[in-house]
Every structure is written in structure tokens, then in C-alpha cells.
Amino acid sequence: MAVFPGQASESRFKAVSEKGSFTLHVISSGETSLNQLLTWTARLVPANGQVRKTFQVLRDPADYIIAGGMPAHGHGLPTEPRVTDVRFDGRGEVILTLKGIKFQMWGDWVLSIDVPALQDRAETAFTLKP
DSSP states (O other), X not given: OEEEEXXXXXXXXXXXXXXXXXXXXXXXXXXXXXXXXXXXXXXXXXXXXHHHHHHHHOOXXXXXXXXXXXXXXXXXXXXXXXXXXXXXXXXXXXXXEEEEEOOSSSEEEEEEEEEGGGTEEEEEEEXXXX
8 A cells, every 4th residue: 555645746656457457557746635626647557459449439538437435434535536538648548637536534545447348447545644
């Protein structure tokens, strides 16, 4: 589990999807304060050419589902974050803008991205500290 200090100007953490079709890289930008709406970036790196081709048709933000929470506390995020922008780089990687992320307490969190077209999801775990 990555330790993510709230005062960091940028933090990065990653996870391989459950079926191994992509690797998720999550990048925070700016200081992470409690009870503030945040915008983060997610980069999905395809594992192979077939997944890369599938990603190329997944251009609608609704093609990606964001979720998260604190498993030890049994609750999700206090907001419903969403993908607001989908872009592609020259290597076939997908770059997502995630808006509406909010944390109401310090501690151990998870953030996941589900890609229903691939029937796959990736979940990152991190500790948010002041």
C-alpha cells in the first residue's frame, strides 16, 4: 500500500487490473485536503495490442466507472467521482480526468476504475496522511 502525504504536490500509485489487461496509474495533482473536491488523472496502460484496440473505441467518459472507499470502515467515497475527459497518447495509453474525488478523513483508502467493455477493473490502495 502506498503512503500518500496530503501535503505532497503530486503522488503516484499504480495497480495491475484483475485480469491483467491493463495497468492503472493514478496521479494526484496539488495538495490533497480533506473535504475538498479534487481532480486527479488516471493513465491506463494496455497490456497488449488487442486491449489497445479496444481502448481506442472507448472514447466516452461513461465507458469507465470510478469507485472507492475505506474498506476497513465499510464505507465508500462521500462523492460519486466521474471521468470527465478521455484522451489518448501516442503509445495507445488512455488518459482519464477524474473529477469529484473527495476524502473526509485520513486513513487507508482504495480507488478503482472499472472498464466494463474489457470485463476488467483495477484497484489501488493507499494511505492518506496529513
